[in-house]
Amino acid sequence: MRYTSIVSAAALAATTFAQATPSLVYQFENAFSGVGYVNIENIAVRDNGKLLLNTVTGAIMVELDPKNPEPVIVANLTNAIGNGQPGSLTGIAETCDDVYTVAAGNFAFGPQVPNGVAGIPGSNSVWNVDLSGKEPKNILVTAIPEADTLNGVTAIPGGNKDLVLIADSGLGAVWAVNTKTGKYEIVIQNDLFLPGNTSNFGINGVQVQGPYLYFTNSAQHTFGAVPIDKNTGKATGEITVFATFPEDLGPDGFDLKQKQGGAYIAAQPDSVYMVPRDGSLNLVAGGADDETLLGPTSTAFGKDGCTLYIVTGGEGGGPNGPQSGQVFSLDTCDGSEDASEEDNDSEDSSQWGKWAKSRAMKWHA
Numbered sequence: 001m002r003y004t005s006i007v008s009a010a011a012l013a014a015t016t017f018a019q020a021t022p023s024l025v026y027q028f029e030n031a032f033s034g035v036g037y038v039n040i041e042n043i044a045v046r047d048n049g050k051l052l053l054n055t056v057t058g059a060i061m062v063e064l065d066p067k068n069p070e071p072v073i074v075a076n077l078t079n080a081i082g083n084g085q086p087g088s089l090t091g092i093a094e095t096c097d098d099v100y101t102v103a104a105g106n107f108a109f110g111p112q113v114p115n116g117v118a119g120i121p122g123s124n125s126v127w128n129v130d131l132s133g134k135e136p137k138n139i140l141v142t143a144i145p146e147a148d149t150l151n152g153v154t155a156i157p158g159g160n161k162d163l164v165l166i167a168d169s170g171l172g173a174v175w176a177v178n179t180k181t182g183k184y185e186i187v188i189q190n191d192l193f194l195p196g197n198t199s200n201f202g203i204n205g206v207q208v209q210g211p212y213l214y215f216t217n218s219a220q221h222t223f224g225a226v227p228i229d230k231n232t233g234k235a236t237g238e239i240t241v242f243a244t245f246p247e248d249l250g251p252d253g254f255d256l257k258q259k260q261g262g263a264y265i266a267a268q269p270d271s272v273y274m275v276p277r278d279g280s281l282n283l284v285a286g287g288a289d290d291e292t293l294l295g296p297t298s299t300a301f302g303k304d305g306c307t308l309y310i311v312t313g314g315e316g317g318g319p320n321g322p323q324s325g326q327v328f329s330l331d332t333c334d335g336s337e338d339a340s341e342e343d344n345d346s347e348d349s350s351q352w353g354k355w356a357k358s359r360a361m362k363w364h365a
Contacts, residue, residue: 046131107119
């Protein structure tokens, strides 16, 4: 695929866009679940408004009610396969009503690991966590021994309901996994998904909206999209990079705002940026000397379409010792939007999708 970048030099400069201080919803204690400290990797929002949090410090899914924030473990997959696997949960996506597909695997941490942290090839698996009944059910979809580092997970709204797409941060690839049959294959692999010399994490967050798979690449500091076949997940065109972050920022998990068409991207080590239709970088939380966000890892919009939830990984070390991950909320609406407006995943009604389609048609001509 030919690489196409649509960001001018002027657009690369990060600006402040309606920056506000996020409100702390919950600060995890280091002693929670007995793992030493809690590193939150990803987030999903249930229809009842409660948050589901995946952790890499233990393959644990935690439910948190923002209105009454007392964390409850709803799934613990730690060592569910055996031999210490899996040890972590990464991506999460709702694939049918109150059933969530998650990626799992193991990581190596510490100064002996190049760049400090890396996935362990051969330890990866995919699970369904079913919360639709009285008791949660954990169902192994498949192990993927050929994978390097499974990370972000996305369903395909308006497409194949049985399929999820999963980023492999180490291979620089996207896997398609059938959550009913367990069959899997690499459907996209590209240099623009690869990791780099300073980070072992290439393609990271992923999300399908309309006919596009949107992605971040932490090592290459990019946010972009590729058109896909919504039945197979395979690419149907070229990759477009919408924005490039400064080299000291690693874009991670993100969510797309349905009503105004912006991507709200968690950026390591301390920021959240909004990327609008023009591809500019707009700082909305953290950054500079602000130490509020300790390693933001992902974002997700609440059901009102305005409240953005931000999760962080915390700090495993430092002068003050380990500090566990956090959950924040941020109001992204200015009062001009109708918070009761329902989101729609169709290609025609998605403002972000229509923008991406028109831009891609222009730039790929």
